[in-house]
Amino acid sequence: xxxxxxxxxxxxxxxxxxxxxxxxxxxxxxxxxxxxxxxxxxxxxxxxxxxxxxxxxxxxxxxxxxxxxxxxxxxxxxxxxxxxxxxxxxxxxxxxxxxxxxxxxxxxxxxxxxxxxxxxxxxxxxxxxxxxxxxxxxxxxxxxxxxxxxxxxxxxxxxxxxxxxxxxxxxxxxxxxxxxxxxxxxxxxxxxxxxxxxxxxxxxxxxxxxxxxxxxxxxxxxxxxxxxxxxxxxxxxxxxxxxxxxxxxxxxxxxxxxxxxxxxxxxxxxxxxxxxxxxxxxxxxxxxxxxxxxxxxxxxxxxxxxxxxxxxxxxxxxxxxxxxxxxxxxxxxxxxxxxxxxxxxxxxxxxxxxxxxxxxxxxxxxxxxxxxxxxxxxxxxxxxxxxxxxxxxxxxxxxxxxxxxxxxxxxxxxxxxxxxxxxxxxxxxxxxxxxxxxxxxxxxxxxxxxxxxxxxxxxxxxxxxxxxxxxxxxxxxxxxxxxxxxxxxxxxxxxxxxxxxxxxxxxxxxxxxxxxxxxxxxxxxxxxxxxxxxxxxxxxxxxxxxxxxxxxxxxxxxxxxxxxxxxxxxxxxxxxxxxxxxxxxxxxxxxxxxxxxxxxxxxxxxxxxxxxxxxxxxxxxxxxxxxxxxxxxxxxxxxxxxxxxxxxxxxxxxxxxxxxxxxxxxxxxxxxxxxxxxxxxxxxxxxxxxxxxxxxxxxxxxxxxxxxxxxxxxxxxxxxxxxxxxxxxxxxxxxxxxxxxxxxxxxxxxxxxxxxxxxxxxxxxxxxxxxxxxxxxxxxxxxxxxxxxxxxxxxxxxxxxxxxxxxxxxxxxxxxxxxxxxxxxxxxxxxxxxxxxxxxxxxxxxxxxxxxxxxxxxxxxxxxxxxxxxxxxxxxxxxxxxxxxxxxxxxxxxxxxxxxxxxxxxxxxxxxxxxxxxxxxxxxxxxxxxxxxxxxxxxxxxxxxxxxxxxxxxx
Numbered sequence: 001x002x003x004x005x006x007x008x009x010x011x012x013x014x015x016x017x018x019x020x021x022x023x024x025x026x027x028x029x030x031x032x033x034x035x036x037x038x039x040x041x042x043x044x045x046x047x048x049x050x051x052x053x054x055x056x057x058x059x060x061x062x063x064x065x066x067x068x069x070x071x072x073x074x075x076x077x078x079x080x081x082x083x084x085x086x087x088x089x090x091x092x093x094x095x096x097x098x099x100x101x102x103x104x105x106x107x108x109x110x111x112x113x114x115x116x117x118x119x120x121x122x123x124x125x126x127x128x129x130x131x132x133x134x135x136x137x138x139x140x141x142x143x144x145x146x147x148x149x150x151x152x153x154x155x156x157x158x159x160x161x162x163x164x165x166x167x168x169x170x171x172x173x174x175x176x177x178x179x180x181x182x183x184x185x186x187x188x189x190x191x192x193x194x195x196x197x198x199x200x201x202x203x204x205x206x207x208x209x210x211x212x213x214x215x216x217x218x219x220x221x222x223x224x225x226x227x228x229x230x231x232x233x234x235x236x237x238x239x240x241x242x243x244x245x246x247x248x249x250x251x252x253x254x255x256x257x258x259x260x261x262x263x264x265x266x267x268x269x270x271x272x273x274x275x276x277x278x279x280x281x282x283x284x285x286x287x288x289x290x291x292x293x294x295x296x297x298x299x300x301x302x303x304x305x306x307x308x309x310x311x312x313x314x315x316x317x318x319x320x321x322x323x324x325x326x327x328x329x330x331x332x333x334x335x336x337x338x339x340x341x342x343x344x345x346x347x348x349x350x351x352x353x354x355x356x357x358x359x360x361x362x363x364x365x366x367x368x369x370x371x372x373x374x375x376x377x378x379x380x381x382x383x384x385x386x387x388x389x390x391x392x393x394x395x396x397x398x399x400x401x402x403x404x405x406x407x408x409x410x411x412x413x414x415x416x417x418x419x420x421x422x423x424x425x426x427x428x429x430x431x432x433x434x435x436x437x438x439x440x441x442x443x444x445x446x447x448x449x450x451x452x453x454x455x456x457x458x459x460x461x462x463x464x465x466x467x468x469x470x471x472x473x474x475x476x477x478x479x480x481x482x483x484x485x486x487x488x489x490x491x492x493x494x495x496x497x498x499x500x501x502x503x504x505x506x507x508x509x510x511x512x513x514x515x516x517x518x519x520x521x522x523x524x525x526x527x528x529x530x531x532x533x534x535x536x537x538x539x540x541x542x543x544x545x546x547x548x549x550x551x552x553x554x555x556x557x558x559x560x561x562x563x564x565x566x567x568x569x570x571x572x573x574x575x576x577x578x579x580x581x582x583x584x585x586x587x588x589x590x591x592x593x594x595x596x597x598x599x600x601x602x603x604x605x606x607x608x609x610x611x612x613x614x615x616x617x618x619x620x621x622x623x624x625x626x627x628x629x630x631x632x633x634x635x636x637x638x639x640x641x642x643x644x645x646x647x648x649x650x651x652x653x654x655x656x657x658x659x660x661x662x663x664x665x666x667x668x669x670x671x672x673x674x675x676x677x678x679x680x681x682x683x684x685x686x687x688x689x690x691x692x693x694x695x696x697x698x699x700x701x702x703x704x705x706x707x708x709x710x711x712x713x714x715x716x717x718x719x720x721x722x723x724x725x726x727x728x729x730x731x732x733x734x735x736x737x738x739x740x741x742x743x744x745x746x747x748x749x750x751x752x753x754x755x756x757x758x759x760x761x762x763x764x765x766x767x768x769x770x771x772x773x774x775x776x777x778x779x780x781x782x783x784x785x786x787x788x789x790x791x792x793x794x795x796x797x798x799x800x801x802x803x804x805x806x807x808x809x810x811x812x813x814x815x816x817x818x819x820x821x822x823x824x825x826x827x828x829x830x831x832x833x834x835x836x837x838x839x840x841x842x843x844x845x846x847x848x849x850x851x852x853x854x855x856x857x858x859x860x861x862x863x864x865x866x867x868x869x870x871x872x873x874x875x876x877x878x879x880x881x882x883x884x885x886x887x888x889x890x891x892x893x894x895x896x897x898x899x900x901x902x903x904x905x906x907x908x909x910x911x912x913x914x915x916x917x918x919x920x921x922x923x924x925x926x927x928x929x930x931x932x933x934x935x936x937x938x939x940x941x942x943x944x945x946x947x948x949x950x951x952x953x954x955x
Contacts, residue, residue, distance in 0.1 A: 028092040029443055030066040031358065032100035034058050034078060038953040039245035042080055042104060043216065044128030044139075050075035050087075053535030053637055057132035060216050061242045067446045067538075068528035080104055081131070082124040082753040097358045097443055107752070123809065124753050129216070134632060134642045135687050136222040136699050136743050136759065138162075138807075141215070151267070151290055152345070153214060153238060154206030160219050161805045161827035162234075164851050164875035166892070167924045169296060169341060169373075170940030171207040178221065178761065179801050179831045179850030179878075180233030184707040184737065187236045189435050190365055193228060194238075195458040195516035197431045199552040199616070200712040205458075208369050208433055210288040212252065212269050213347045215241040221761070222687065222701035222743045225628040225644035226524060226542060229683050232707040232739045232765070240365055243282025243353055246953070247274040254913070254947020258294035260582065265945050266291040273351075280355045287348045297582045298337035298938040301486045303928045305329045305887065307386040307403065309395065320388055325395075327403045329887075329933060330478055331486040333383040336587045337938075338576055340376040340595075342426070345369075359443040369433045374426035376595045377415035378576045382408040382476060382488050394475070404478050408488070411471045412502055412568060416595040418464035425599030427465045433458045448526040455519055462512040466603070468593045470502035470568035483932045485584060499591060502568035507559045509603050510612070516550040529631060537633035540644075544626040550711045551620070554613040557606030572597035582921065582939035610659060610667040615719025615728065620654040620711040642687040649680045650708065656717030656730055661783050675716045675732035681706050695751070701743040709734045709769055713793040720782045727781050729792040735767045737795075745805075754810035763801040768847070769793050770838055773884040789884075797837025799847045805829045818863065826857040838882055849892075851878040868902040877931070886929060893925035903949075914946040 034045045041062030048055040049066060058064045066076075071094045078086045083104040090098050126139040133139075138160045154172030158165040165172035166182065174182035183202040187194050194204050216239040223231050249272050256265040266289075273284030308324045315321055346369070353363040385394075385407040396405035417423035439452035474496055479487040490496035524542035531537055565571050574594040581587050630644025655674040662668045683704040690698045715730040745759030772794040776785050807827035813820045831854075833847035853876040860869035873896070880892040898920045903913040921942060926935040 026071050026094055027068045027446065028071055028094055029097040029359075029446070030069055030074070030076065030090055030092060030100065031097050031443070032064055032076075032102060033245070034062045034064070034080070034102045034104060035245055036083070036104055036106075039248070040953075041242065041245075042083075042128070043125055043141075044130070044132040045078055045080040045104070046132060048077045048079075050077060053634055055536065055634075060129070060218075060239045065443065065448060067448060067526075076100070078102055078104065080124070081128050081749060081751065082107060095445060099358050125216070127749065127753060127755055127809070129218070130755075131697065131747070131749055134640055134689050134699075135220060135224050136701055136745055138219040138221070140217040140219075151211060152207045153209045153211050153217065156211045157206065157217060157219070157236060158873055159825075159856050159871075160217075161807050161856070162221065162803070162829045162854065163219065164854050165206070167895070168207065169339070169343065170294070170918065170943075173205055173207045174203050175206055175236065176849050176851070177219070177233030177236070178763070178803060178829075179833055179847065180707075180763075181849045183710055184232040185234055185236065186228050186231035187238070188228070189238050189367065189456070190240055190437055190439075190452070190454075191237060191522075192435065192437060192452060192454040192456065192520045193518060193546060194433065194435070195456050195518045195548070195550075197433060197458040197460040197514060197516070199460070199512075199514040201710045202708070205431060205433070208345070208371055208431055209238065210269070210290065210345060210347050210369075212271075212288055213240065213286060213349055213367065213369075214238050222703050222741065223685070223705060224642060224687065225630040225646040225683075225685055226540060228544075228546075229626070229646055229648050229681065229705050230708055230736075232705050232737060232763070240349055240351060240367060241271065241273075241284055241286060243275060243284045243351055244273045245275060245279070245282075248272070249950075249952040251950045252947060254945050256915075256943060256945030256947075258292060258941060258943050260297070260580075260939070260941025261293075261295045263293035263295075265293075265943065267945065267947070282353045284351045285349070288346070290345045291342070292344075292943075293342045294940070294943075295341065295578075296339040296938050296940050297578065297587075298335075298339065298936065299485070299583045299587060299934070300333075300335040300337065300936045301331035301928075301934055302333040303329050303887075303933050303935070304332040304384075307332070307384060307395065307406070309386060309390050309392045310388055312391065322387060323392075325392075325397075327397060328401050329483070329929075330403045330480055331483070331488075333381070334486055334488050335382070336380045336589060338378045338578060338581070338589050340426075342372075342374040344372045346371070361441045363437075363439050363441075365435075365437040365439070367433075367435050371429075371431045372422075373429040373431065374417075374424060375415070375429070376426050377413075378589055378592045379411075379413045379415070380589065381411045381413065383410075385409050385473065402478075402480070405475060405491070406478065407473060408476050409471060409473055410496070410502075411469045411505060412590070412592050413467055413469040414593040414595060414598050416466050416468075416598045418466065419596065419599030423464060423599070425595045427462065430461045430463075431459070446528050449523065451521075451523040453521045455517075457515065457517045459515040460512070461514075462510070465510045465512065466508065466598050466601075467510075468507045468571070468598050469505040470499075470571075470593070471505040472496070472502045474501075484934050484937075486934065487586060497590065499569040499573065500567045504562040504565055504567065507561050507598075507601070507603070508557065508609070509559070509606060510554065510556045512552075512554045514550075514552045516548065519545075519547040521545045531631060531633055532635065534633040534635050535637060537631060539629075539631050541629040542627070544624070544628075546622075546624040546626075548622040548624075549620070550618075550622075552617055552712075554616055556609045556612035557603075558609050559603050559606045561601075568593060582923070582941060583937060610670065611661075611720055611722065614657045614659050614670050615717050616712075618654065618656045618712060618715040618717060620715060621652065622708070622711070623651045625649045638691045640689040642689075643685070645682065645684045647680065647682050648706070650678065650736070652677045652714055654711065654715045654730075654732065656715035658716070658718045659720065661720065664783075673716045675714070677714065677732060679736065681736070681738070695749050697747045697749075699743070699745045699747070701741070703741045703743075705739050705741060707737040707739075707768075709736060709793065713769065718781065720785060720788075724789075725787070726789045726791060727776060727785060729781075729790065731793045734769060734793055735795050737765055737768045739763050739765045750810060752811060752813060755807065756810075757805070757807045759805045761801075761803050761805070765799040765801070765847075766797075767795040768799050768835065770796055770848070770882055772839055796835055799833065799835040801831060801833045801847060801850060803829060803831040821861055821863040823860045823862065824858070825860070827855070829854040839884065841882070841885075845882070846879050848879050848881060851876045865905045866903070869900070871899045871901075873897040873899075877927075880926065883928075889929055890935060891927050891929075891931075893927055893931070895922050895924075896920055897922050909950055909952050911949045911951075912946070913949055915944070917943045917945075
């Protein structure tokens, strides 16, 4: 069906429903809010109208609305796992809204003449919301997050079944949902898409947002028609805090140290909120800061199984003949890196709501996140010298065909920044994410309307980023007996340690700026509608617009200071050797140009290096217009059907640079090129929910989702990297990935807070994108580029993902004595995947980022005063990026994190806490082709923090 015909049919259908539905015929509305004794909202509470099948569930703010209720006296029944059931009498008046406020009390159990309060809090809220949702979700509340030592949202989300995180500098940054890459998943804030601060992808920096700024995390693994469809793996919605029903004050202050360098950690947060006496206006302000000074220790290698040398013989044209030699895999490049890092993360949020009357509420929500990441990097890089100027006599191959000795080009490089009050002689990565939202909830008789308009911006700025490199050449012994920890030793150690043998190579300064802006608007309308003799039902439809602009504006300059600093010995140097280098004490860093010397250099009149940045700069615009219609029908009191369709129309305009070089390979000119594209996706879905009994639920979902290409992939650019003999190209013709998804799950909820669930899922993916490798057969892409490796994003043929999930959560209150205070949290996910049509490789490859096994587990103790929890997180190794062959494939290695936290309630309001994280000293590790061949291993060490938490509720 053509798009225009479909839209016409949809419009006619909506008009017919609007004018033929029963509206306001001797009916009214019930609206209310449900909280606990402290005024904390209870999401997911079940609200049923007595002697009818009409019912609903509270949202994240504890609110509910029952439409099309007959006039007269009614009894509403409210249930919430872990709380006492309650009944409330309500009188409904025609064409009016009856307002109710319900306060629930925790269940109590009489045991050995002692009244024990059921464990209420984050677990109860999360479990009730998860249970009440029609679609397949996982929910984490902020109280639940507080039971784990998770400083940012990324570390909190990794506790969810089916999710693993990619780590950056020891913190969880990029989210992988059910084996799908970070850019294939949606992350929203209060339902509005979060922009990305990174230049070449759609990844959301999950470590940018502190966990204590978020009220609830909802992971939708089967999206409904009223959600954004660009969520191939799933959609993660971060819900900010809402103004409380009465005064609340909360504050945290703590400190600690990173054990890798015994430097300090500082953190603090506060939250204050209240509501006016007439309850019409509510407000909440919150802020958070975390300042950590730490290091990371890193070694990296690149592997090959051949090298080439000059035979000394010339061909008929007078060119030297080069000969390739096949050997056992060896590290042709090896790096030792020491990072000195200060990470300061700040966040502030303000939320306000205005109840105009019983039927109309307006709210404002805002959040500003700002992270400064200051970094110095000291890098010793050693790379094989082979080819035209090298003879076979420079190499030693042993009897087992191992390359044990060869010449290398060596550089000692210092990375830093300008010496001012912001950079402090360090590279400063200034990342900011801000979101401002205006929304409303309205009732017009039986028509429920909600809308939202938002502006969001994410940016990353790296100004005056400097590099100073000095080079030498010498012979090394290649120590690859343990390829997990490759090692080079110079044959002449005295020569290698003499700084006067390291000659000036280059000093550069780079400025980078990336910004993404989003304008969002959506409106949802909901009417009561009973179809197919259902007991209760709704019709919901709406529109959405998202206007996005992303740009990257970089430059790069080179400075010739060879006359002033002919060798490293002429610069001011510092010994950066770390006696406790976590990769091994043999990796001594040695002396480098100091970061203070580099920061104090007066750099001016530099020469621009166009091939370092012109090809990377771009401007991309993406406009998405969407509409949907869905209905949710309660066929029986046990069986609910949600079905609908979503249409998303996408229009893109991207501008990039084609850089031209002369016959000598020098920059000549560049030409901006613009390309436009558009496509439309029609995405039906069906969700079934069957309650065998009040405790047992079976869910099924059939959904269709998409994943739009990264912006930089659509840009019509050409970037020639002559140093690497490589050419990078964009592909404006790249199609979005499309996935048909099937989900089936079964859940059992315990009365005393807990659950056990099992589920299976299947994804059939078309047109997934990957980076292809090919060889330039001529010079059509640039002068003297024949034989260069060409990198270009392409669409693969198809891929499938099949998985299973298991989760268990329970307080062990059936045990005797103090053991009844223990609780268990565990989940396990298994994945298998297959990808076809990649780089002319054989089919049945694994889809990148699909970890075969993932596990979360924790054992906690809570007796009301003392709380303690030991938590484990495991994800298996998986392919991270395809290479030109299996030998070149890059894998993300398995990781196992173990954390411990403990708290003690000094008073009802004041609590002491301590966190000990990364007990296993888990490094980030990549390997090439085979598990034993390390590409990168980076250590962050353990961290210890302690502090006080204060909470005050005015009941």
